Amino acid sequence: MAYIPKSLVFHFLLRLPVKSLARFQCIDKEWLSLISDPHFIYTHLKRAQTANDFRLLLSFISHGNVSTTIKFITINEYGLAGSDYSVHINSDSYRVLPSCNGLVCFYGVKGRIYICNPAIRNMVKLPGDDAKGSILLSCGFGFDPQACRYKVIRMSDSGPFKAPGDSKMDIFTMGTCSWRNVKYDERFRFLNRQPPVHASGFFYWITANNGSKGYMIASFDIGNETFEAIPPPKSLSGKNWPMFCLGELGGDLALIDMDFASEGKRRMDLWLLKEASGDENKKTWVKESIIHPSQPLDATRPEALDHGGSKVLLHGFIRGSDAFLNWYNLGTGSFRRFEIQEITSPFFHVGAHVESLAQLDG
Template identity: 30%
Template structure:
């Protein structure tokens, strides 16, 4: 769930510390039948625009060159994103769902409608390209951008607000043939870069698998290889991003249960997160994020459900 984002280019700019925006010129309207009518103060106009949804801002870019410059300003875009993301009424947040039957399609729904309306309205949303004919998966969403993978091979970064997308360079063939794929889509705040992580199990001897992993950087527009990771079977496809690391569930050969593995995007090293004691009995669990903390949702045969939250990353006792 992400707030949608405006922009004049295909992809949003890097985040920077906010500065004063370029001010709109002071103007007034004069007509032979009316006295001079003053306009709103420039600062007030800026604050009003910052509270509007993306669709309105896209229309208002054509009002004047000054408005186009303001709305396209990187600082304005970043501030608008921040205000939208922190909107307590969730009026700028939306859910997106993908379906594969009877054909691959997308549904778009307002988060505020789900929360406050008795019946939420879901709208059809077209894929960014007509080339989609095979399996499509949503890798993740960050700052209003959505990453899609087609047939486990072709990746797109899509901004549905401005209806533009970027097709990423292809991975090498060796990465695109395997089992139990894993993905991740994140924004690296340290380097101001959007990154895509893709990994696949390559079958080895017996029940042993090797995860081949690559990472794409939007800044360099290229893929680089990460250190291979020996594993059993990946339990989750979509990575959970917490504390600068992507996390997946993973089962290791000759060991019972599941582990939480992670890859640090800064130093590209693999690690493991210690888990709490869930109790006895069979249960299924799902990785997630609650606020900014890593979480685990455990479901005990549909009878009982617990939510575990890691309040201090790296400290087992803080679960």
């Protein structure tokens, strides 16, 4: 057999999908070593993130007598299903978080937290769910781009008889075996069970301001594990903040303003926190608006951008349409149904996804 330089093999394998690479690990020890190498995994991931290969991940939760099943399905830009993967876990009320570099975190109120990679069909359960009487309020999953490590943050309390201020926040670094306490800034009062939004190495929450009336956005740097307050757009002063929520679109934090009752709720504004031109350390808010000509949008939420960033995927109900997913073109202001045959129920989570070889070392 002719000799093929290792560098050529490396660049050839970078162009293959995850499913093929998972099979090719069985060819010989050299290919197994190359494909499982952290540098190759990271390079393959970055190439997939910049390629024109739009994918969604749908997750469906079903409950049995003694267990819960979560099914993951990948969807391409044409609405065609790709790989699917199901996990069967202890019965609980679970929440699935958005995909992060191909990994998905989901958690239950009883404290169980799982991380899985649907592409390579692997899953781990994190330690630390044995605190009796403790209730898991929310959980976040994100990536530290400086150290190339994944972290999970959780907020919990000791149940209905807890003392004031007894809620606590802990963080877990994948690859370690224990949780560490996080002391959060006393300016922030976390409001409910909404998990933080992860975007570009930070967690974000909408919080009440303990020092005065009103609301603010709290950010948590996943790398150095510090909190900061993010000023919202000045034009939102005086608006009804309970009508706001946070999301992630195209890698940017999105502040979603649904406070348009005077316009029949036919509008939502998306404020994207982007790097300022010429200064990567400075952020600025950029506004995009979604306006329906006749129907309210308050039962929908933006979940993803297409690869070019010109269309927003809305998940939810729009009166007069039986589609659960609709594309909105930011340039033309038009709506288009996104039909997926596998959808038989409106109750699912959907978000942008990239398949990766990321290993689970929880």
